[in-house]
Amino acid sequence: MYVYIIEGKERIKIGYSQSPESRIRDIQPNVSDDIKLAYKTAELPQHRLIERLAHKLLKSHKTKGEWFKVSVQDGIDAINKAIQIAKDQKEDDYLATKSYRYEKLNISILGDDAIKIRKLRTLYEKRYGKRISLRETVVILLTEFSKKIEADPSILNNF
Numbered sequence: 647m648y649v650y651i652i653e654g655k656e657r658i659k660i661g662y663s664q665s666p667e668s669r670i671r672d673i674q675p676n677v678s679d680d681i682k683l684a685y686k687t688a689e690l691p692q693h694r695l696i697e698r699l700a701h702k703l704l705k706s707h708k709t710k711g712e713w714f715k716v717s718v719q720d721g722i723d724a725i726n727k728a729i730q731i732a733k734d735q736k737e738d739d740y741l742a743t744k745s746y747r748y749e750k751l752n753i754s755i756l757g758d759d760a761i762k763i764r765k766l767r768t769l770y771e772k773r774y775g776k777r778i779s780l781r782e783t784v785v786i787l788l789t790e791f792s793k794k795i796e797a798d799p800s801i802l803n804n805f
Contacts, residue, residue, distance in 0.1 A: 647693040649700070649728075650686045651721045655679035657713050658721045660700050662693040672772055684718045687725060692732045699728035763787070 650666035652659040654677060663669040666686050674681055690696055703724040707714045714721065767783040778786075795801055 647690060648686050648688070649690055649693050649696050649725055651684045651718055651725070652681050653684035653718050654681045654713070657709055657715050658684065658718055659712050660697060660704070660714065660721055660725065661712050662690075662697045668772075672775060676775055685722050685725070687729070690729070695732050696725065696728045699731050700724040703727060 647662050647664055648666055649660065649662045650669070652661070652666070652670060652673065657679075659673070659681075661669065666683055670681055670683055687696075700721070701708075701712065704714045704716060704720070707716045707720075709715050716724075763780060763783055766787065767778060767780065770783065770786065771777055
């Protein structure tokens with residue numbers, strides 16, 4: 647995953663994605679300004695932590711969501727500082743973060759299916775243009791599955 651900066655008119659968005667270029671296509675219909683990819687890091691194993699730290703560093707400039715009223719250079723500086731903070735942290739510190747606990751919880755509850763559910767969540771977000779939580783994704787999947795069972799109860803014979 648990459649941490650990226652998307653530049654709009656007088657503001658930037660800091661986020662992470664496996665494909666920041668496609669993320670722009672997802673976001674563009676929901677914003678009034680033309681946006682472009684202004685910066686992308688190398689792949690980062692602690693992308694969530696780095697994004698969160700960069701957001702905290704720019705907190706006083708936040709406008710809405712992940713958007714900040716700062717220059718691209720200020721965003722790059724925040725990301726670089728966040729990378730340094732993440733490097734300086736002991737591994738135990740990262741393991742104590744909410745981000746790590748969330749990932750661990752998802753894997754422990756869902757096992758290998760967590761990856762499939764995350765992919766389905768990404769497809770949903772691309773199709774409908776809105777972000778949803780992992781919990782909401784599971785609810786949608788269970789609702790759809792329930793409808794299929796109601797329409798054809800013999801589906802349960804395959805389990």
